[in-house]
Amino acid sequence: MLKTFVYSLICLFVYLFISPSSAVAAGEFRANYDVQYNVAPTGITISTQTITLTNKLTNLYPQKYSILIDSTNIKNVIAYDKGGPISPEIKQNDGKTEILLTFNDKVVGLGKSLQFTLRFENGDIAQKNGTIWEVNIPGIVEDPDIDNYTASLTVPASFGPNAYMTPLPGSGTRWTREQMTRGGISAAYGTQQVFDLTLSYHLENQKVTPDTQEITLPPDTAYQTVSINELTPKPDTVRRDTDGNWLARYTLTPGGKLDISARLTATITLAPKETKTDTSTLDSYLKPDQYWETENSKIVSLANAYRTPRAIYDYVVSTLSYSYDRVNQNPIRKGAVGALANPATAVCMEFTDLFIAIARAAGIPARESVGYAYTTNTKLRPLSLITDVLHAWPEYYDTEKKIWIPVDPTWAKTTGGVNYFDKLDFNHIVFVIHGTSSTYPYPAGSYRKSGNEGKTVQVRFASGAPTPAQRELTARIEFPKQITAGVEARGVVAIENTTGAAVDEAIISIQSSPIDVAINRTERNIPPYSSIQIPVSMTVPNAWTRSNGRITVQVNAAMAQTFFVIQPFYGLLIPIAAALLVLFILAWILLARPSFLWNIFKRN
Numbered sequence: 001m002l003k004t005f006v007y008s009l010i011c012l013f014v015y016l017f018i019s020p021s022s023a024v025a026a027g028e029f030r031a032n033y034d035v036q037y038n039v040a041p042t043g044i045t046i047s048t049q050t051i052t053l054t055n056k057l058t059n060l061y062p063q064k065y066s067i068l069i070d071s072t073n074i075k076n077v078i079a080y081d082k083g084g085p086i087s088p089e090i091k092q093n094d095g096k097t098e099i100l101l102t103f104n105d106k107v108v109g110l111g112k113s114l115q116f117t118l119r120f121e122n123g124d125i126a127q128k129n130g131t132i133w134e135v136n137i138p139g140i141v142e143d144p145d146i147d148n149y150t151a152s153l154t155v156p157a158s159f160g161p162n163a164y165m166t167p168l169p170g171s172g173t174r175w176t177r178e179q180m181t182r183g184g185i186s187a188a189y190g191t192q193q194v195f196d197l198t199l200s201y202h203l204e205n206q207k208v209t210p211d212t213q214e215i216t217l218p219p220d221t222a223y224q225t226v227s228i229n230e231l232t233p234k235p236d237t238v239r240r241d242t243d244g245n246w247l248a249r250y251t252l253t254p255g256g257k258l259d260i261s262a263r264l265t266a267t268i269t270l271a272p273k274e275t276k277t278d279t280s281t282l283d284s285y286l287k288p289d290q291y292w293e294t295e296n297s298k299i300v301s302l303a304n305a306y307r308t309p310r311a312i313y314d315y316v317v318s319t320l321s322y323s324y325d326r327v328n329q330n331p332i333r334k335g336a337v338g339a340l341a342n343p344a345t346a347v348c349m350e351f352t353d354l355f356i357a358i359a360r361a362a363g364i365p366a367r368e369s370v371g372y373a374y375t376t377n378t379k380l381r382p383l384s385l386i387t388d389v390l391h392a393w394p395e396y397y398d399t400e401k402k403i404w405i406p407v408d409p410t411w412a413k414t415t416g417g418v419n420y421f422d423k424l425d426f427n428h429i430v431f432v433i434h435g436t437s438s439t440y441p442y443p444a445g446s447y448r449k450s451g452n453e454g455k456t457v458q459v460r461f462a463s464g465a466p467t468p469a470q471r472e473l474t475a476r477i478e479f480p481k482q483i484t485a486g487v488e489a490r491g492v493v494a495i496e497n498t499t500g501a502a503v504d505e506a507i508i509s510i511q512s513s514p515i516d517v518a519i520n521r522t523e524r525n526i527p528p529y530s531s532i533q534i535p536v537s538m539t540v541p542n543a544w545t546r547s548n549g550r551i552t553v554q555v556n557a558a559m560a561q562t563f564f565v566i567q568p569f570y571g572l573l574i575p576i577a578a579a580l581l582v583l584f585i586l587a588w589i590l591l592a593r594p595s596f597l598w599n600i601f602k603r604n
Contacts, residue, residue, distance in 0.1 A: 068097070079099075201447035475553040
């Protein structure tokens, strides 16, 4: 008597894996898959699965097949085998869709095969986020009964150029079984993503004296270009710190309060801009800090075992587990050692801190980025709640490429193995960089008025391409209009960026006459609304006639001039001599003609 068998393959879209159901009897059938994903211009993906089940025993034959999909956006399910169409049974529950097929054919006999086709439309494979199309194809469970598995992908030309695809097809244009069991396929199409940001800050001065305070504006990075469209009120100045953060300074009166609003545009690319890192400062990214306990014995031991960024990344991903319960409780940061002590209750902060601590202990410069990471599925790509919805991820410095490389071990874990090491994505917006300190400066979202429960961080996709930002510098010269020969005269040249975009490089030349004060220097990464103060001094040799002088400043395409008068040194003696003469006359009158003064006073 022949036995029947229900063959179930459990695939959770996207990149979530669980073990096959207990109905599967391992070793009784061999399965071959040919899966095609054809994406339409609208983003609807037609998944066509041609499956061949081969009997490995004589007394069993497959009767049914089921698949569980982690999506309810499944439509137009069609199935058939050699016996004709199959009417699928479809159930949707708890955000999932189960498809059950009962075969027409009953294929009996050792080595006999049953081939059938399942076709359906999935609205969750391809998503357009802003200007970028993202395609995420599910991986498969590790199943010894899967003999062969290949997958192919076709997307329309209207999606634009391929920005990344991981992994690349292992066999021609097809992905292999080994690749699909390691995390599926992740791809994106487009060149850049543009976000509009609205950020709110609240400052309070509780002192009885004036106080200067700072807020952090999202900075430029190798992968991010920021333009400030509006900053109200304007800051006193903006400075760039060692980590590359933009810090806007405001002066508050005693007991004063200040609400600041910023509207910005952030453009994200995957191809890094050419940047120049001061390698003399890299040692500061190896030091221990409050949450990066590089001298802890456990961290040191791990650093000796994992010597490369990839090895450290893989260790963190495999060791820590993400706690969805804890993230909803506005969690307290544990640091690297705390992450090791409680590996099952980590959030993005612990994934990041552990990576940084091990990397630094291994001699690899590392730092933290905190910002906003856009996601349409907070289960797959969760965010950490730090006042507003923010996310944290680490960066390491690649000494060969001479660039900071961002990675995201948190999302690698929660997506079941999506590659966030070899590339990031278009969705990570840096608000602040922590390198010299693990806690300061504070990101946007941390400057909240007490008792205010509203959002202070709002991010949305820009409606169109960003307007090219003005990147111009101006020069202003503060110098006396009149100087004296032989006496040192001092002034200052101010190079100012009055625009909302950073200037990558400023070539500055300061010349003067008749004394040649030649100052030539290059400044890089000049933040919006910032200024550079360059002192200027000169001493003109003594002369006996009046003359004129000039200072000329050239900064990139801008130029400024100021003129001044040089008076001879004896010019200083004239008022002195006049004063002495007056004193001499008064003294003579007082001594030689006292009656004259007496008569004057008497008349009065």
